[in-house]
Amino acid sequence: MEEITEGVNNITVNASDSHKKNRIQVSNTxxxxxxxxxxxxxxxxxxNEVELSALGMAIATVVTIAEILKNNGLAVxxxxMTSTVDIKDDSRGRPVQKAKIEIVLGxxxxxxxxxAAAAEERLIAAAEEQS
Known part of the structure; x- marks a missing residue:
C-alpha cells in the first residue's frame, strides 16, 4: 500500500491543471x-464539459465511460490526449512509466x-411506486 501512495504522491502535475473543477480522475478499483x-x-x-483522466489499467474504464455518454447522445x-508519466516504484528502485489518457467531452x-426526459421518467416511476 505504501508503494501506491508514494507513487501517487510523486506524480507531477501542472499546477494550473491540478485544480480543474470539471476533471474526474478515474480509477478502475x-x-x-x-x-x-x-x-x-x-x-x-x-x-458544459468534463475531462476524464486515467493512468494505466484504468484507461479502458475512461474509454468505456466516454463511449457510454456518446452512444446515449449526451456527449461529443x-x-x-495521451502521454506517459513517471511514477516512483520503490520495489524496483526507479521510476516506472505509466500510460495516461485525458478525454474532454462536451x-x-x-x-x-x-x-430533462430522464428526470421526468424518474418522477413518474417514483409516483407510480407510491400509488
Missing part, C-alpha cells in the same frame, strides 16, 4: 463504472432535453 458516468453527466450540466468528443445538442 475505487468506484463502479456508472458512478463515473453519472458524475460526468453532473459535471457537464454544471460546466472534444479532445483526446454536452451534445440534445443533452439538456435528454437529461
Amino acid at each position: 475505487k468506484k463502479p463504472l456508472f458512478f463515473y458516468v453519472n458524475l460526468a453527466k453532473r459535471y457537464m450540466q454544471q460546466y 468528443e472534444k479532445k483526446i 454536452k451534445s445538442e440534445d443533452f439538456d432535453d435528454l437529461m
Whole structure:
C-alpha cells in the first residue's frame, strides 16, 4: 500500500491543471463504472464539459465511460490526449512509466432535453411506486 501512495504522491502535475473543477480522475478499483458516468453527466450540466483522466489499467474504464455518454447522445468528443508519466516504484528502485489518457467531452445538442426526459421518467416511476 505504501508503494501506491508514494507513487501517487510523486506524480507531477501542472499546477494550473491540478485544480480543474470539471476533471474526474478515474480509477478502475475505487468506484463502479456508472458512478463515473453519472458524475460526468453532473459535471457537464454544471460546466458544459468534463475531462476524464486515467493512468494505466484504468484507461479502458475512461474509454468505456466516454463511449457510454456518446452512444446515449449526451456527449461529443472534444479532445483526446495521451502521454506517459513517471511514477516512483520503490520495489524496483526507479521510476516506472505509466500510460495516461485525458478525454474532454462536451454536452451534445440534445443533452439538456435528454437529461430533462430522464428526470421526468424518474418522477413518474417514483409516483407510480407510491400509488
